[in-house]
Structures are given as C-alpha cells and as structure tokens.
Amino acid sequence: MTAPGGARDQILARIRAATGPEGSANGRVGPAEKVDEVYATLPRDYLSAHHDPASCDIADLFAERAADYRAVVERVSPAGLAAALARILAERRGRAARPLPFVIPDGLPAEWLAAVPAAVQLTSDTPPLSAAELDMMAGVVTGCAVAIAETGTIILEHGPGSLGQGRRALTLVPDFHLAVVLAAQVAADLPDGLARLNPARPHTLISGPSATSDIELIRVEGVHGPRELHVLLVTAETGAAP
Amino acid sequence: MTAQEASGTYHPGMPTYLGMPAFPAAAAAAVADSQLRANLAHATRTIRAKRAAAVAELADWEELRAAGKTIKDHTLANLDHYLLRLEENVIAAGGHVHWAQDATDANAIVAGLVRAAGTDRVVKVKSMATQEIGLNEALAAEGIAVLETDLAELIVQLGHDLPSHILVPAIHKNRAEIREIFLREMPDAPEGLTDDPRALAAAARAHLRQAFLSAKVGISGANFAIAETGSLVVVESEGNGRMCVTLPETLISVVGIEKVLPSWRDLEVFLALLPRSSTAERMNPYTSIWTGVMPGDGPEEFHLVLVDNGRTAALADRTGRQALRCIRCSACLNVCPVYERTGGHAYGSPYPGPIGAIISPQLRGVGSPADASLPFASTLCGACYQVCPVAINIPEALVHLRAKVVDAKREKIISPERTMFHVSGRVLASPRLLAAAQRGASLSGRLVARSGRIRRLPRPLSAWTDTRDAPAPPRESFRAWWARTRGTR
Numbered sequence: 001m002t003a004p005g006g007a008r009d010q011i012l013a014r015i016r017a018a019t020g021p022e023g024s025a026n027g028r029v030g031p032a033e034k035v036d037e038v039y040a041t042l043p044r045d046y047l048s049a050h051h052d053p054a055s056c057d058i059a060d061l062f063a064e065r066a067a068d069y070r071a072v073v074e075r076v077s078p079a080g081l082a083a084a085l086a087r088i089l090a091e092r093r094g095r096a097a098r099p100l101p102f103v104i105p106d107g108l109p110a111e112w113l114a115a116v117p118a119a120v121q122l123t124s125d126t127p128p129l130s131a132a133e134l135d136m137m138a139g140v141v142t143g144c145a146v147a148i149a150e151t152g153t154i155i156l157e158h159g160p161g162s163l164g165q166g167r168r169a170l171t172l173v174p175d176f177h178l179a180v181v182l183a184a185q186v187a188a189d190l191p192d193g194l195a196r197l198n199p200a201r202p203h204t205l206i207s208g209p210s211a212t213s214d215i216e217l218i219r220v221e222g223v224h225g226p227r228e229l230h231v232l233l234v235t236a237e238t239g240a241a242p
Numbered sequence: 243m244t245a246q247e248a249s250g251t252y253h254p255g256m257p258t259y260l261g262m263p264a265f266p267a268a269a270a271a272a273v274a275d276s277q278l279r280a281n282l283a284h285a286t287r288t289i290r291a292k293r294a295a296a297v298a299e300l301a302d303w304e305e306l307r308a309a310g311k312t313i314k315d316h317t318l319a320n321l322d323h324y325l326l327r328l329e330e331n332v333i334a335a336g337g338h339v340h341w342a343q344d345a346t347d348a349n350a351i352v353a354g355l356v357r358a359a360g361t362d363r364v365v366k367v368k369s370m371a372t373q374e375i376g377l378n379e380a381l382a383a384e385g386i387a388v389l390e391t392d393l394a395e396l397i398v399q400l401g402h403d404l405p406s407h408i409l410v411p412a413i414h415k416n417r418a419e420i421r422e423i424f425l426r427e428m429p430d431a432p433e434g435l436t437d438d439p440r441a442l443a444a445a446a447r448a449h450l451r452q453a454f455l456s457a458k459v460g461i462s463g464a465n466f467a468i469a470e471t472g473s474l475v476v477v478e479s480e481g482n483g484r485m486c487v488t489l490p491e492t493l494i495s496v497v498g499i500e501k502v503l504p505s506w507r508d509l510e511v512f513l514a515l516l517p518r519s520s521t522a523e524r525m526n527p528y529t530s531i532w533t534g535v536m537p538g539d540g541p542e543e544f545h546l547v548l549v550d551n552g553r554t555a556a557l558a559d560r561t562g563r564q565a566l567r568c569i570r571c572s573a574c575l576n577v578c579p580v581y582e583r584t585g586g587h588a589y590g591s592p593y594p595g596p597i598g599a600i601i602s603p604q605l606r607g608v609g610s611p612a613d614a615s616l617p618f619a620s621t622l623c624g625a626c627y628q629v630c631p632v633a634i635n636i637p638e639a640l641v642h643l644r645a646k647v648v649d650a651k652r653e654k655i656i657s658p659e660r661t662m663f664h665v666s667g668r669v670l671a672s673p674r675l676l677a678a679a680q681r682g683a684s685l686s687g688r689l690v691a692r693s694g695r696i697r698r699l700p701r702p703l704s705a706w707t708d709t710r711d712a713p714a715p716p717r718e719s720f721r722a723w724w725a726r727t728r729g730t731r
Binding site: 006007008010011012014015016017018019028029032035038039042043044045046047050065068069128131132135148150151152153158159160167168169172173190191194195199200201202203204205206207208209210211212213214215216217218219220222223224225226 | 281284285289299301302309312313316318320321322324326335341342343347393397409410413416417420440443446447450451454455468470471480481485488504505506507509511513523524525528529532533537538554555558
C-alpha cells in the first residue's frame with residue numbers, strides 16, 4: 001500500500017502535477033499551514049439558521065417538520081413524559097399478535113420508564129443482543145443528542161456511554177422507534193446542530209421512518225429501517241399537538 | 243503492489259456498457275421506446291416540481307451553492323493535502339486506508355479483503371464509484387456473490403438490467419414492470435403481490451432481511467469523507483445503507499478521491515445542498531456518519547479504498563476539473579430535455595445525463611466512438627447548470643470537451659464536416675463570397691425545401707438533416723435587401 005512508487009505515491013504525484021506549482025492561479029496553496037489559513041477565509045455567506053430562534057418557536061418548527069415526513073410527533077410536559085411513554089408502549093403491546101419485548105439502551109433515564117406497566121416487557125442491551133435477537137424486538141426507546149428544527153431531523157450519537165441512544169443496530173433492526181427529544185436539544189438549523197456533536201463518535205441522522213423514492217420517484221415510507229417513528233417532544237408548556 | 247504499479251504505467255478503466263454504440267444510435271433506439279419515454283417523463287416531471295419547491299424554501303440557496311462550489315474548488319486544488327490528512331485520521335481512528343490507481347487495482351484490493359474476511363457473500367449499498375469500476379462483475383469473477391440492497395439496484399440486478407439514473411437506477415421501469423421482475427426473479431416474492439409501491443418495498447424488505455442479519459462483509463461508497471476527522475458519510479433513504487455499514491464485521495468503503503471535504507463544518511453546507519437537489523427533501527431519511535471503528539458498535543474492521551481511476555487526469559484539465567465537484571445528486575438528469583427523452587442507457591456509462599456527458603469522457607478519455615459522442619449529447623440549453631448545487635458549468639465543459647474530441651480527430655482524417663467549417667470560415671470572412679453564397683443558398687435552398695422547411699439533403703449533408711430540419715433560406719438575404727433599398731421600403 002505504501003511502498004515507494006506504489007499507488008499512493010503515484011496518485012499523489014499526479015495530483016501535484018495536475019494542480020500545478022504552489023501559489024499558482026488555480027488555487028493550489030502550498031504548505032499545510034497555508035492551506036488551512038486559506039480554507040478559514042473561504043466565503044460562507046449563507047444563513048446560520050433559516051428560522052430565528054428569537055422570533056420563532058423552533059420546537060414547534062421541529063414538530064411540524066418531523067411530522068411532514070410521517071413521523072408521529074407528540075408534545076408532552078416533563079411531568080407527562082413517563083405516562084405518555086408508558087401509554088405508547090402499552091398500546092403497541094396490545095396490538096401485537098405475539099407480545100415481544102422493547103429494547104432499552106443503557107443510560108436511558110430510569111424516570112422515563114417509571115410508568116411502564118409490568119405487562120410490557122423491557123430488555124437491556126447488556127450483554128449486547130445479536131442482530132437476530134434485535135429482529136425479535138417489538139421496538140426500541142431512545143433519547144437523542146440533537147434535533148434539527150429546519151429539517152425535522154433527530155441525531156443520535158452512539159458509542160460507549162452515549163446517554164440512552166444505544167449502538168447503531170438498536171434503532172435500525174427493530175421495526176418501531178420511539179425517540180424522546182428534549183426542547184433544549186432542538187437546534188434551529190444544521191450549523192448549530194452539527195457543531196454540538198463529537199465527530200469521533202458514530203452518528204445517525206434520522207428524518208422520519210425509512211423510505212424510498214425508487215419506484216417512479218414517489219416517496220413510500222417503510223423499507224429496511226424502522227417503519228414507524230414516534231417522537232415525544234418534551235417542552236415546558238404543552239402546546240397542542242400539530 | 244500490482245504489476246501495473248510496479249511498472250509505473252497507468253490505465254484508467256471504466257466499463258463501457260457492453261456493445262454500446264455511440265450516443266446518436268443509442269438515443270435513436272431509446273426514443274423509439276414509447277413505454278420508456280412515458281416512464282421517464284412521468285418520473286422526471288414529478289421530481290422537477292418537487293425540487294424547485296424544496297430549493298425555493300431556502301432564501302440563501304445561491305449562497306449555499308456558492309459555498310459548496312468554493313469549498314470543493316479549494317479542496318480539489320489542494321487534494322494531496324486533504325487526502326493525506328484524511329488518511330492520517332482514518333488510521334488514527336482504527337481504520338485502514340488503501341490507494342487504487344484504477345478499477346483493476348480497486349477491484350483486486352476489495353476481492354482480497356473479502357477473501358481475508360473468510361466469506362464469499364457480501365451485502366452492498368448503492369455507490370457510483372463501485373458501479374464505475376465494475377466491482378460486482380469483478381467480484382463475481384472471483385467467486386464472490388454481491389447482493390445489491392438498494393431497492394432500485396435490486397430491481398436492476400434481478401432484472402439483469404443496467405442502471406439508468408444516478409439516484410434512481412431503475413427509473414426506466416414502472417411499477418407494473420417491477421412487479422413482474424419480482425415475481426419472475428425473487429423466489430420468496432409473496433403470493434398475490436400487487437404493483438402498489440408499498441407492497442413492492444415490503445417484498446424487498448422481506449427478501450433482504452436474512453442477508454443483512456447474517457452478512458460478514460458490507461461494501462459501501464461514501465458521499466463525503468471528512469479530512470479533519472477521518473469521518474465517512476453515507477446519505478440514503480431506505481436503511482439498507484445503515485444495515486451495510488453497521489451490521490457486518492468488516493466494512494469496505496470504496497471512495498473516489500474527489501469525495502474528500504476539509505472539515506466537519508462543511509457538512510452544514512453539503513447536507514443542505516444534497517437532499518434538496520436529489521430527492522427534493524429537506525433531509526433524507528437516514529445519514530450514517532462513522533469514524534474508523536468504535537469498539538462494541540458496528541464493524542470491527544474498516545477499510546477505506548481511495549480510487550483515482552482517471553480523476554487526476556480530469557483534475558489536470560482546468561475547465562474539465564469542475565466535473566469533480568459533482569456530489570451525484572442527479573438534479574441535472576431530471577431537468578435535461580435530452581435525458582428525459584433518451585433515458586440513461588443511451589449514455590453507455592454508469593454516469594448518464596449531462597454530468598455523465600462530461601464525466602465519462604474525462605475518466606475514460608475520448609478514444610472510443612461512444613465517449614467521443616457524449617460531449618455532443620446536449621442541446622447546451624443550460625438547465626443543468628442552473629440546478630447544479632455546486633454550480634458546475636456543464637455547457638462550458640461540454641463545449642470544451644467537444645473541442646478536445648475535434649482536436650483528437652484532427653490529425654486523422656479530412657472529414658466533410660471539417661471541410662465545411664473550413665469553407666464557411668473563408669466565406670464568412672469575405673463580404674463578396676458571403677453575398678454569392680447567400681444568393682446560391684437562397685436558390686438551392688428553395689429547390690430542396692418542402693413547405694418552407696429543408697428536411698432532407700443529399701450526402702454528405704444528410705449527416706446534418708438526418709436528425710434536424712431547417713427553415714428554407716429567404717428569397718433575398720438581409721444584406722441584399724439592404725443594398726437594394728437602403729431600408730427605405
């Protein structure tokens with residue numbers, strides 16, 4: 001791979017030949033520090049947010065935009081969260097032909113689950129469940145790291161110690177995903193939202209349930225990822241559900 | 243090291259679709275297929291209106307577009323710097339980095355990695371780079387079975403067909419045709435399968451489920467690779483991408499060297515530009531971002547294969563280079579009047595449409611008749627440039643490449659076309675010759691015209707009238723009229 005004169009050296013040599021001498025008109029800059037300096041001055045005249053949090057309720061905007069992609073969005077107060085969560089899981093258990101457990105990632109706050117009735121079975125992911133076992137789960141309950149109001153997106157930050165978001169497979173294999181989003185986690189737009197993340201960790205950006213536009217470019221919800229996404233948006237005062 | 247590397251020779255490779263004729267012949271056949279035209283017109287009309295609405299929602303679209311262009315241009319001009327930084331950070335995060343000069347190199351590297359993982363079955367998420375290098379065919383020749391997991395790619399694979407669109411490779415098939423392919427080729431297709439897109443998607447889900455859960459190796463491309471952090475980004479809709487980059491023990495990502503972005507922050511620009519341009523969504527359903535390996539979450543082994551395959555040749559062309567800014571959104575296909583009528587197969591390349599007409603001849607060279615014909619597969623109307631999220635001036639690049647094609651032929655033969663243009667140059671430079679020519683054209687034009695149109699000229703001029711007609715020249719040219727009347731009439 002890194003043998004002298006190997007593919008790596010040859011590709012780099014061709015790039016240098018193609019981009020010309022340093023400081024030339026086509027933009028090749030030269031030494032590394034200089035490249036970073038020039039990069040920092042590239043014009044970014046776009047808006048840092050398309051809705052101003054000062055004049056617009058971005059929690060409302062998030063709820064509206066997530067619902068646009070057929071996520072079910074419910075607004076609850078902090079005091080009402082546990083009851084709402086318990087109701088949703090109990091309803092799904094009641095509808096299932098064969099009651100299956102819900103997987104609960106490590107670090108999900110215990111008080112969120114305080115009202116879940118005993119009939120609803122919860123399973124921990126420690127030790128880790130196999131993919132086949134995950135396929136036998138009724139669903140998964142998670143928190144999130146950040147939500148983006150403008151696009152109706154929930155961002156999960158995975159890896160050890162991630163608070164209640166689990167490893168990536170947890171929100172992928174089961175067919176139902178219940179995500180709890182706190183008002184403080186809602187960023188107005190991508191620039192603020194992405195800046196809140198730790199790039200060293202794996203991330204999943206989720207905008208509605210899985211979907212495809214592959215047949216006649218018509219959007220259809222429900223392919224390989226969870227076919228249903230339910231969002232509990234926790235805000236101080238409960239507004240009417242959109 | 244392969245023999246090619248050792249000898250220092252360099253042969254970029256991208257398969258031309260087997261037996262593909264030059265664009266005019268392929269297009270003529272495609273245009274005659276009324277079902278194909280109906281499918282394409284329906285799909286492209288739908289997405290055009292939606293894209294326009296998704297873009298109109300952002301007041302600063304032009305600024306985002308300018309930022310996207312500027313970031314890409316800066317990255318391309320300093321590509322060696324950013325690739326080395328990417329390599330360093332992928333390795334620091336526990337990944338492996340391989341460099342491939344061409345398709346043969348890249349395919350050999352991937353085949354070796356799959357064998358080392360002890361399997362002969364892989365699941366794969368749609369990627370243009372792997373289409374370009376013909377990875378599936380190369381792996382099949384090594385006895386490795388590749389399962390395409392994107393719905394449209396699955397349709398194409400099951401239908402023994404070829405992709406015809408960057409985003410929606412099966413755009414040329416309608417729901418009824420897809421249902422038939424599933425019933426014919428999918429042993430576990432449910433009885434009584436209808437042509438409801440929902441039912442078809444559910445059938446694909448059931449068909450692929452077990453393969454996802456048991457796969458040892460996943461293969462992906464990447465939409466973006468972040469030099470600053472070593473992160474890779476896969477943008478998708480169905481969740482098959484998440485399956486492929488998360489569940490297998492080994493993940494191999496095959497990525498063109500132009501996919502690198504300097505820093506994490508750049509995602510705020512490209513994640514705004516890409517979904518709105520491609521599927522007309524504010525955001526696509528799923529985006530996966532990973533950095534090397536994360537113990538206890540996802541693959542234990544990660545390999546990044548960086549592919550040149552002609553990109554450095556395009557980089558050396560100051561005008562053609564802008565094609566490397568492409569983020570594969572396919573907006574230019576959906577607005578192109580030529581693509582809408584011919585479909586993707588006529589372009590004879592995994593990259594169809596306006597962007598394909600400037601990428602394929604640069605990656606493969608203009609040596610073959612098919613590639614030499616591609617820069618001419620356009621009316622130069624400019625709709626592609628207008629919608630391109632990274633402002634690639636496709637008409638400019640097309641004209642530039644046309645000149646290259648002509649230059650490449652200049653040495654070889656005296657063509658009637660060249661002779662014509664040579665004569666035209668002389669005539670247009672001389673007022674006396676021009677007046678004589680206009681008189682001649684007026685007479686002879688009216689002789690061959692029918693109902694005021696010239697539809698067919700004798701050889702060699704028939705090369706022109708085979709695909710075009712022209713109005714008959716007027717009885718008198720403007721210059722002749724002016725000389726006679728001085729405009730007093």
